[in-house]
Amino acid sequence: MGEGFALPRAGTTDDPVRLALLVSGGGSGLAALLRYQQTPRCHATVLVVADSTDAGGLEHGRDAGVRTVDVPLPMDIDKSERRLAHERLLHAELVAADVELVVLSGYMRILTPWFVSRWEGRLVNIHPSLLPDFPGAHAHRDALAAGVSVTGCTVHLVDETIDSGPILAQRRVEVLPDDDEEALQERVKRVEHVLYPEVLDRLCSGQVSL
Numbered sequence: 531m532g533e534g535f536a537l538p539r540a541g542t543t544d545d546p547v548r549l550a551l552l553v554s555g556g557g558s559g560l561a562a563l564l565r566y567q568q569t570p571r572c573h574a575t576v577l578v579v580a581d582s583t584d585a586g587g588l589e590h591g592r593d594a595g596v597r598t599v600d601v602p603l604p605m606d607i608d609k610s611e612r613r614l615a616h617e618r619l620l621h622a623e624l625v626a627a628d629v630e631l632v633v634l635s636g637y638m639r640i641l642t643p644w645f646v647s648r649w650e651g652r653l654v655n656i657h658p659s660l661l662p663d664f665p666g667a668h669a670h671r672d673a674l675a676a677g678v679s680v681t682g683c684t685v686h687l688v689d690e691t692i693d694s695g696p697i698l699a700q701r702r703v704e705v706l707p708d709d710d711e712e713a714l715q716e717r718v719k720r721v722e723h724v725l726y727p728e729v730l731d732r733l734c735s736g737q738v739s740l
């Protein structure tokens with residue numbers, strides 16, 4: 531990635547960067563972002579996309595008056611081609627909604643190089659650890675098993691490797707002696723819900739250069 535601003539343009543409150551939020555599960559982070567955007571910001575969500583019909587995140591999108599769409603895996607397509615076919619459907623939704631920045635918020639699918647290359651520099655994720663420590667789907671379990679005293683969360687641009695890509699911000703969270711996976715997850719999420727909107731503010735207002 532070259533010098534300069536990470537996105538093609540900086541957003542303003544009058545003309546915010548158009549976001550799509552991608553979600554798989556309950557979407558507490560997505561709900562926090564939508565709450566944050568109730569006040570005019572330099573980013574606004576125009577589309578919520580879930581990879582299943584029953585993702586809780588869809589309800590949050592509807593409640594906020596944002597267009598929601600579910601794009602489940604196309605089971606009628608041969609397994610060898612299904613993943614790419616799914617991403618083509620997803621990509622088409624994003625393009626149709628004139629999305630400028632794709633924000634993964636608990637989106638549990640690993641994206642293919644095909645999709646990542648189309649959204650390079652315009653695709654962000656939040657991960658519940660201090661990357662590069664504890665990538666993957668069980669960050670809290672792995673952090674507890676490793677016995678670390680501090681973990682946290684990371685906002686990063688997505689590249690073709692899992693939970694990799696340039697780091698935009700990190701925040702530390704102490705691991706408490708009595709923590710189990712659930713307690714740690716909840717405490718880290720509270721920090722995520724503050725960090726992600728802040729980073730999107732910086733990214734979408736042109737304060738991030740890579």
Ligand code: GRF
Pocket residue numbers: 555556557558559560635636637656657658719722
């Ligand atoms: C968050 O911890 C996020 O970091 C990770 O997935 C979790 C999503 O939680 N990528 P929720 O669906 O937003 O509650």
